[in-house]
Amino acid sequence: MTGTPAAFWEAAGEQIRCTLCPHLCRLAEGQAGLCGVRQVVDGQLTTRADGWLVAAHATPIETKPFYHFAPGGRAFSFGAPGCTMSCSFCQNWQVSQLPKGGGGPPPVARSPEALVAAAVESGCVALAATFTEPTLLAEYWLRLAPLAAAAGLALLWKTNGFTSPAVVAALSPHLAGVNIDLKAWAPARWQALGAAREPVLAATAAYAAAGLHVELTTVFDPQQWADEREFAGLSAWILEHLGPDVPWHLNRWHPDYLAADGVPVNAETLRAGREAARAAGHRYVYTDADEAGRTTLCPACGAAVLRRGERGVLEDRRRGGRCVCGQALPIVAA
Ligand code: SF4
Structure with a gap:
């Protein structure tokens, strides 16, 4: 690098x-x-993040996760070493902490032209910066964006949201969608993750105001969320600022990195979290525990509209983008 x-x-x-x-x-x-x-x-x-990439390959867009953007499509996914946060439970720490001795595989230089060509060749509908923090790819992104647009590729970020307002404004025109990690609610918890809550919430609201497709991910750690006021605080913020239709992924926490001696989350806990969020008013809550947790339910008739496995769509029962009962669904077509 x-x-x-x-x-x-x-x-x-x-x-x-x-x-x-x-x-x-x-x-x-x-x-x-x-x-x-x-x-x-x-x-x-x-x-040292400009074009030095790790793990560039095509994968189902659902694995990012994006559930309401081009269902069934493939995203060419990549990341650059480094992160602006320092979560003790990071699942990609070998590359997120590589610049500080993480020990992951050495990154490979890839030009924006080569990346776009590889995505087109593999039949992808999108390029997705993921695995690590895409904010650190800002300079690369500004060169990549016009090439991707010319090739008809959507641009997506899986981001921690800890990005300056000016950078959010500069990069938003070059993004179709973001999945933002809302990792905590209490400010002290954000501090422990090496960040701060308010800039992340501000960036999340700014992406939505800019018209981007927004999905949210919360790594569900029952120890962290044991206090019901924590989960309720985050839920209330989402409902007030983004509304009930934003997809919210409750992903399982598992031991890793500096938290390797922790207790993994079981499926039952995740299901309980999903039900609590649905009861609070969120219409599209997903967990990665089982097929039921990955299924889109129609908010009007309750039908299973989109069934997903671990690697993408299993069944799409929509008709013209709607449930068979006629209910419109907030899902972006490819
Ligand atoms: S401000 Fe953020 S991106 Fe810039 S050097 Fe510091 S940690 Fe890195």
Whole structure:
């Protein structure tokens, strides 16, 4: 990984302030930011995420997860080493923490042209930055976007949402959809994850206001969510700011990285979380525990409209984008 000039920074006296994420790292010559990806070299901010990618391959779009965007389509998925957060339970820590010694596979240089060509060749409908934090790919994204648009590929992010408002505004025109990790509710919990709640909520609302397709993911850790007020707080925020139709994925927590001695979440706990969210008013709540948890139910008649397995759509019973009962469904076509 070699560094290239970065955008999204400003002078701060003798130092440089990176403005890509809300950490706003103030860096002297030679210093790297908290992400370990952006570093001041010869008086200029550089990035080591620009085109150095890991795990570039085609996969069902449902595995990202995007359940309400181009069901049955494939997304060419990739990530760059590094993250702006530091979750103890990170499931991709070998690459998210690679710049800080994570020990994952070495990234491979891929030009935007090569990436688009590979996605088209493999029959994908989208390019999806995932596995790690796509905010760190901002410079690459600005070059990738026009090529992807010309090839008819939608652009998607699986993001932690810890992104500066200016960067959200700059990148939103180049995105079709985002799946945002809402990992916690209490501010102290966000702090423990190496982030802060308000910038993530602001970015989430900004993506929605910009007209992007938005889905949400919450890694369901019963220890974290044992206090019902926590879950209720997050649920109420989603309902107030995004409405009841935004897909909300409650994914299973399992031991990993610095939390390797934790207790994995069982399917029953996930089902209970799903029912609690549905009872609160969320219409499209999903869990990755079983097929029932991955199924889209019609909010009008209760029919199973879209059944999904672990690797994508099993059955699509929609007619013209609607349930057979006539109910419109908030699902974006390919
Ligand atoms: S992206 Fe965030 S963590 Fe990395 S250098 Fe910039 S402000 Fe710091």
